Amino acid sequence: MSQVTIAMPKGRIxxxxxxxxxKAGFQLPPEFDDSRKLIIDVPEENMRFILAKPMDVTTYVEHGVADLGIAGKDVLLEEERDVYELLDLKISKCHLAVAGLPDTVPSDVAPKIATKYxxxxxxxxxxxxxxVEIINLNGSIELAPMIGLAERIVDIVSTGRTLKENGLxxxxxxxxxTSRLIVNPVSYRLKDERIDEIVQRLTAVVEEV
Incomplete structure (x- = not known):
């Protein structure tokens, strides 16, 4: 059975x-959830997991250091990497939205939009x-309209609480x-049976939800 390396984003996903x-029957060790390690081997399943920043998962998969990856659709849209999307896992549901202060008025000149996308x-x-004029920020996007850096922002919205707390x-x-299972095109050819088995087991669980 071929070893499969899976890149996973840290955090909620x-x-x-x-x-x-x-739920799909993969035997992950209890310390898997609490580990501070960046690479976790699970020999029982012949799997290796790489824990990465969400924006880096697609890079690892594209370059083949990971066979599979779990990435938000937002990252896939932004990064446009050479990977295949295999399955919508239907987890970490949220949406991309334009937000701003409630009294935002249209500008005669190209409005500034702050975003990490x-x-x-x-x-x-x-x-x-x-x-529009795009201003690229990496964190605390909500700050931009509050300090006059941009009229609007484009960001992920989950519950809307962060927007509300900041008056947006x-x-x-x-x-x-949602989060998707992605694969490196070469890995998909070389390890197709193993990867198809993983996809089938996950599909069965996703369809139950």
Missing amino acids: FEEAAELLR PNVASTYFREQGEQ VELEHITDI
Whole structure:
């Protein structure tokens, strides 16, 4: 049985994905959830897990250091990596949205949009026929309208609580987001039987939800 390396994002997606793998019958050790390690070997399943930042998962899979990966659709849309999307795991549901202060008025000049999704934001506003200036930020996107850096933001919205606590409102819904199972194209050819088995077991669990 071929060893399969899976890149997993740290945080909430990791917890939900680990639960999904266990439901699908994969024997993950108890310390899996609490580990501070960046690489976890599970010899019982002939699996290796790489714990990465969410934005890095697609890079690891594209370059073949991981055969499979679990990545949010937001990352896949933004990064546009050479990977195949195998399965919608239907976990970590949220959506991408445009938000701003409630009294935001249209600007005569190209409005500034702050986001950590510059490609997604550019494509969205281009499709709306709106010319904007994109400001790339990596954290605390909600700050931008509050300090006058940008009129609007494009960011992930889950419950909407963070927006509300910072006095912002959702202005436009861009697209729904869930986490997906992705594969390196070469790995899919070389380890197709093993990967298909993993996909089938996960599919059965996902369809029960």
